[in-house]
Amino acid sequence: MHTLAEENYLKAIYKLSLIAENVSTNQIAAELATKASSVTDMLRKLADKLLINYTRYQGVSLTQTGEKVAVNIIRRHRLWEYFLVEKLHFKWDEVHEMAEEMEHISSNELIDRLDEFMGFPTRDPHGDPIPDCNGNFKTNDLxxxxxxxxxxxxxxxxxxxxxxxxxxxxxxxxxxxxxxxxxxxxxxxxxxxxxxxxxxxxxxxxxxxxxxxxxx
Amino acid sequence: MHTLAEENYLKAIYKLSLIAENVSTNQIAAELATKASSVTDMLRKLADKLLINYTRYQGVSLTQTGEKVAVNIIRRHRLWEYFLVEKLHFKWDEVHEMAEEMEHISSNELIDRLDEFMGFPTRDPHGDPIPDCNGNFKTNDLxxxxxxxxxxxxxxxxxxxxxxxxxxxxxxxxxxxxxxxxxxxxxxxxxxxxxxxxxxxxxxxxxxxxxxxxxx
DNA sequence: TTATATTTTTAGACAAGCCTAAAAAATTTA
DNA sequence: TAAATTTTTTAGGCTTGTCTAAAAATATAA
CATH class of the missing domain: 2.30.30.90 (Ferrous iron transport protein A (FeoA))
Structure with a gap:
């Protein structure tokens, strides 16, 4: 579907969008520990694929499609974190890096079955909401x-x-x-x-x- | 640890080694649906890393290290297949591609816990033996x-x-x-x-x- | 054993994703 | 508002892993 790098950019942009509407190249570079020039390259690519709205020097925002993809990655990440803690008994501080890899497994059927297997949890081990299979989730009022x-x-x-x-x-x-x-x-x-x-x-x-x- | 491509080459070489001691460039190319020239490039790289024994025009075999890595990938593949069928109720014909992605998740701790979670199964859904955490498994006498x-x-x-x-x-x-x-x-x-x-x-x-x- | 066919390697190129250095645009400061 | 600073983009290069085309080595056949 999308490359590993693309998915990581979309996730980063989504995360930064929660703080400020428009996301800057430098913010993305910092979030992904990469260089601004690399970010610019990728932004052009993501814009070509209609996953972000991008005008040179103006920062970016996710399109509806882009946001859907990002939320889906977050859904996968949080479900795997839940699995690792609840089923494999990892501690909450041990699961992030593993889930970071697992979130890129592409099958949605797999994720939906995993969700069902665990009883459709709504929060991951850190309290973050888990989007359902339609991408809906309670916004945290914390x-x-x-x-x-x-x-x-x-x-x-x-x-x-x-x-x-x-x-x-x-x-x-x-x-x-x-x-x-x-x-x-x-x-x-x-x-x-x-x-x-x-x-x-x-x-x-x-x-x-x-x-x-x-x-x- | 190793790149995705490296892991796939090691797995292919391992698989072909079961049929004939020495594996040829063309056999690997066929197995991985790639070109012989690409294979040659990768063989040099794997040889540099001491994962295979390789002399130009002479075919390859895995070193002990290479075989260990390959068996570990197979362990991961088969445990995930078992998980998909036994826990998520996929059919035995649906799990190969998913496991193909999941086998590259790198944490051994994760795999060992998954193994324990499922009660240390010894056969995957297709009847193939699952190597234990030391890489030991019964050879199929079928x-x-x-x-x-x-x-x-x-x-x-x-x-x-x-x-x-x-x-x-x-x-x-x-x-x-x-x-x-x-x-x-x-x-x-x-x-x-x-x-x-x-x-x-x-x-x-x-x-x-x-x-x-x-x-x- | 020489000619032919096959296999393998080399040479050179390309895309993805990253980098550094320099240029251009935007923003801040004076 | 002009100068200085910061941000962003462009230009050009590198690595990984792939490719095609051609050359070299090996294997097969006459």
Whole structure:
């Protein structure tokens, strides 16, 4: 269907589109750890295939077709992550790279059967929504802990940083998906956040609070 | 670890090595549906990496390392085929192309866990042995139906042709792995073979008899 | 054993996807 | 608004893996 490189570009553009409508060449280059000139080459190719809207110097956005392809890649990625954690018992910080490879297996029939086999899960192990076979999924209505008021309580439901070091840290602190927490205090000196979980207090840095999402 | 192309060449060389010790450039080209000149290029590369023994004009054989890599690819292929049939309920004629992609997912940890998840199967859906995590597997001691004497009986245990048209034909005739059959007669005119299965007679062509394997 | 046919390799080219260096366009700053 | 800076594109090159056409080596046949 599409080459590996094309799929990775579409995924990157999709991800960056969530932050800002129009995506710049440099942003894509940074996301994919490649050079701006390489990005320009690929953008022309993707535009030729009608997967993106592209005018020189003006940045890009996905076409409807492009977005469909991107969402499908994300569906495949998240379903394989779910499989790896729920069926093969990998930890949530171990699955990203494997899923990065597996998401390029092309058969949709395979993915739909995998979905069925696992009971049509709606969230991956990091709390991100899994698109269904039509590409529909609930948009996450989550807030970073750093963005809520003191005394708010909520359920840990997602992360912004998917790096294994961050996920390992959360695991160690017991800050995993589903846990109920209350934001007790924000220390003005360095924005450290004091949480309560299972009747115990826990301090997390501003950085961690920025990357940990809760449902209110 | 190795590129997709390298893995496919190693697999092809391994497969051809089972028929004849030394494998020729043209044989590999035919197996991979490519040109002899392309094969020569790749052989030099594989030889540089010490994966094959290669002298110009003399054909090739796998080194120990090369064979290990090849067997590992076959292990991955067959485990994924097993997964697709046993867990996702695909038919045995539908899984080859998918497994062809999946066999290149690189993590060995993933494959070992998949193996465990499925209870360490020893045969794939076509009856081929699945190498264990050390690369060991039972060699198939099977015979083509065309190669056994009249009145022999045995269990259908493998196929030589993995094409979906052949597998679909077998399925339709009920000639699936595990079935007990007796070779009743070989019609001298065209070598048609008359089988008995479940007390019913069944005629198969010489071609089919050549590609259907039984354990005695 | 020489001629013919086949197989294999070499030479040179091409597409995909990447790179560096330089030019062009857009943006920011003064 | 002109100058400086940043961003993006172009130009040209590299690697991988493929191809065709031609040359070289090997195998077969007369």
């Amino acid at each position: 807030k970073a802990i750093s963005a809520v008021d003191v005394n708010t309580c909520g359920i840990i439901s997602g992360v912004r940083d998917h790096s294994s070091s961050f996920l390992q840290y959360l695991e160690k602190q017991g800050l995993t998906i589903g846990k109920k927490i209350t934001i007790k205090e924000i220390i003005t000196y360095d924005n450290t956040v004091v949480l309560q979980m299972n009747n115990k207090d826990l301090q997390i840095s501003r950085d961690v609070a920025n990357n940990l999402l809760i449902a209110l | 015979k083509a139906i065309s190669a056994v004497d009249v009145n022999t009986c045995g269990i259908i245990s493998g196929v030589r042709d993995h094409s979906s048209s052949f597998l679909q034909y077998l399925e339709k005739q009920g000639l699936t792995i595990g079935k007990k059959i007796t070779i009743k007669e070989i019609i001298t005119y065209d070598n048609t073979v008359v089988l008995q299965m479940n007390n019913k007679d069944l005629q198969i062509s010489r071609d089919v008899a050549n590609n259907l394997l039984i354990a005695l």
